[in-house]
Amino acid sequence: MTRRLPPLNALRAFEAAGRHLSFTKAAEELTVTQAAISHQVKALEDHLDTDLFIRMPRHLELSKAGKILLPVVTKAFDRIGNSVAQLNRNLASSALTVRLAPSFTAKWLSPRLDDFRKQFPQVDLSLTLSNDPVDFRRQPIDLAVTYGKGNWRGVLAERLLAIDFFPVCSPGYLRTVENLAEVADLERCTLLHDTNRKSWADWLALAGADTVNADRGTIVDDTNVLIQAAIDGLGIALGSSLFVADHLAAGRLVRPFDTIMHSDYAYYIVTTKQHLKRPEVADFKAWLLSQSTMATLESQPR
Amino acid sequence: MTRRLPPLNALRAFEAAGRHLSFTKAAEELTVTQAAISHQVKALEDHLDTDLFIRMPRHLELSKAGKILLPVVTKAFDRIGNSVAQLNRNLASSALTVRLAPSFTAKWLSPRLDDFRKQFPQVDLSLTLSNDPVDFRRQPIDLAVTYGKGNWRGVLAERLLAIDFFPVCSPGYLRTVENLAEVADLERCTLLHDTNRKSWADWLALAGADTVNADRGTIVDDTNVLIQAAIDGLGIALGSSLFVADHLAAGRLVRPFDTIMHSDYAYYIVTTKQHLKRPEVADFKAWLLSQSTMATLESQPR
DNA sequence: GGTTAGCATTAGTTTTACTAATGCATAGTA
DNA sequence: TACTATGCATTAGTAAAACTAATGCTAACC
Missing domain, CATH: 1.10.10.10 (Winged helix-like DNA-binding domain superfamily/Winged helix DNA-binding domain)
Structure with a gap:
């Protein structure tokens, strides 16, 4: 410092x-x-x-x-x-202040928020978007939804949405790369990475293709931008159901391989015992969890 | 203050x-x-x-x-x-510092920048994105590309790209609004506005439908987000060739009406006499203008 | 060529910020 | 229960920073 x-x-x-x-x-x-x-x-x-x-x-x-x-x-x-x-x-103000991961908000939370506002019209919600870690002792935040492994100290973390990974690309891209039949053929593709290059290495290992070099390609630091890059035919990304389900359904993306990696990463609800004493914080948390249960009932198109 | x-x-x-x-x-x-x-x-x-x-x-x-x-x-x-x-x-550093309108950069400049870097590899470009007006006396900026009417004082402003407006919406949206035959039928549509609600009022007047109330609908403050909203079927936006040509070509957007409004607004190259004395500033300006000439040669799909 | 606008400089004063010493409350420990 | 250590508060005195008033300097303006 x-x-x-x-x-x-x-x-x-x-x-x-x-x-x-x-x-x-x-x-x-x-x-x-x-x-x-x-x-x-x-x-x-x-x-x-x-x-x-x-x-x-x-x-x-x-x-x-x-x-x-x-x-x-x-x-x-x-x-x-x-x-x-x-x-x-x-x-x-007695607003409920929530810090959210931006990509999660765009894809998952935004379309559901109206429901919360209808159920709890008296709660004055204040949302801030950031990937930064939350420090409940130094920031005026009641609850956060954060991407990670849930191993934070001094906080209560409850898993909201698990994240699985599988390769996706645009149908057009698939045509430009001829004979993409085996995982090993990924060697000839542009890999699109999220923040760090870790996920691709893990997926390749799982798919039995650890000979493929995962240290190539482009890094994009926002998940939605990453997916958009895949849609635009810039390469193959590791997507997760949350972010690509609708694109798969609409045919904007396809899955060249079946292997799904169940990762340790997830979106977690993070808060503290102290903050949960406020009823609106507890309400919001319960609402989030109820929404995620409903979401898993939806079938995910391949 | x-x-x-x-x-x-x-x-x-x-x-x-x-x-x-x-x-x-x-x-x-x-x-x-x-x-x-x-x-x-x-x-x-x-x-x-x-x-x-x-x-x-x-x-x-x-x-x-x-x-x-x-x-x-x-x-x-x-x-x-x-x-x-x-x-x-x-x-x-002797970097060339350029302030750009974000939407212009995403759509027009980004794909062309490589060409500048190839032509002038020795110029160290530093880009900042903002819609704020530039104050060359108080900010370390050599040149700006700004959206407006070109009537700024104390600066040199040269028109780079004129902006025309016409309504666009998604094919899906068009189906949901039945019998959208006449301009007056826009009364039944959701209008998507850019920053202020001025443009729709002007277009409606031009199209001879000043009976339609333009003070309705949603305001979105970034042009690309606005266009995305139209693609997502949220309503009808006023688009301009620069931002919607590719979406029209790909069928993601359609034009329900033919009337094109030639507006006073444009993207301008803004700088000062003083700054133009630096050769890299003059080079960049000349390059921008050359690129815009090339762009007008491309045909714009309806 | 005098006048004026506007920053610089100098010396002295006021205000702010700081220290040292000590007090107070209590968590941890024996 | 008493002892010790930790950490902020308070008081009084001192050092340092910031400020003023008066005046100087330079060049634009008329």
Whole structure:
């Protein structure tokens, strides 16, 4: 870690000066004298060992360094300012705050959410999308749906959806790769990977084709984008029922091989004992589980 | 504006304390005494008029307000820290920095970029995607491709791609809406809008159906998402050749009506005289224009 | 060629931030 | 139960940072 921040008050003076392109106006905004801004900017320039402004008589410009720094600092301060301004509102709200894996939300949760809103109209849901791990001690989050192996410490994790893997590609791609009869023939295909290249290696081992090199192909970091790439005929991806069932049904994707890998990975409901005491958290969790039970009753097309 | 920021040094103390969940460790990180952190956090709590921590003997927790504030402040400081750390690297680089409209990039630029890289392998391209207006005096940007009417002041704007509008929907949607014969029948359809609801009103007026109420339907703020919504059968969108040509060709979309609106809007190349003096900026601009000339030679399927 | 806008500089003052010492509460331990 | 260690709070005094007021400097503007 050891983040090395410049003097913060100097940053504030610089930010105002850069925004106004004027020390005098910045001084007005911060209700100090022009000399104060001049001092602070000078101090920041000394600290960074770069000029931030190009001083011309009666006219101020940002230097290249200033142009790089200004938007970053402005945005950072804006975010803090907004957060502070909304603090009281957020404190007052009793919203149920849920952090979700983006791909899961797009494919599974979104079409079901209306049902939750109908069943629990009084619950004010606030959703945030992120793959980051949740820290219930440092983030205002009541419950999360996270992709992983369920081996997190200090939290309650319950499996929501298991993920299985099998190869999929577009019918068009299948035609371009001639004689894709055996698993070993995958050697001639472009493999599309999700985040890390682990899954393909595992699947190939399961299918008895560990001679095929799994360290090739393209990495795409969002599951839905990965599947779209397969649909667009860029190669063969490892899909799971959750994400490809409708594409298989519509004929946009096909399964060149039958082997299904039952992986350790799944989408988990993650929360804490403490948070579960809030009835709306418990309700949402129960609702999620009820939805997943219904989902498994649907037949999955090959 | 008048953003009201809390004392910044107090924020820094709070952020470190929240991250460590310990005043003592925060003090170590900032190389001050524990008392200093205690003072600063107190001052911030007084300023915000809320507790940020729950103090327990030998154990520190974040209050709800603390949990709301901490991630925001941590991210903000991280960004500033990263930006500062990379300042020298970015100052040294001679990269061509280009700001692009995201939808334009996905559909038009991406497939062509390889060609630029082949023609100008020595140019180190740095792309940022945003619909925000560019301020060449405050942002380190050499050139932008922006959607608008080209009437910006203090910049050079040259039209790259004109945008025409016509209704599109999925073949499936067309079947669900019976007897969609006349423009007036749009009254019975879901209209999908881009950002503001202006375009539909203009098109309806052009098509002679100003009786149809254009203030209905769904707003989607990214063009590609909008088009996807139309493909998914959610309603009728106003598409333009650039974004729907391939979907029309593949039969995923159809045109229920012929009327094409030639709008004032277009994608413009925006830069300044000053920036054009850099040869790589001039090269990139010339390349963009050459690509657009080639594009117009392609026939657009109905 | 005088006037003015706007940043810089200097010296002195005010405000903020910090330290050192100590207090207080309690979890862990014998 | 008493003893020890941990960790934040408080108080009083000190050091450092930030600020002001006055003035200087430069070149654009008329």
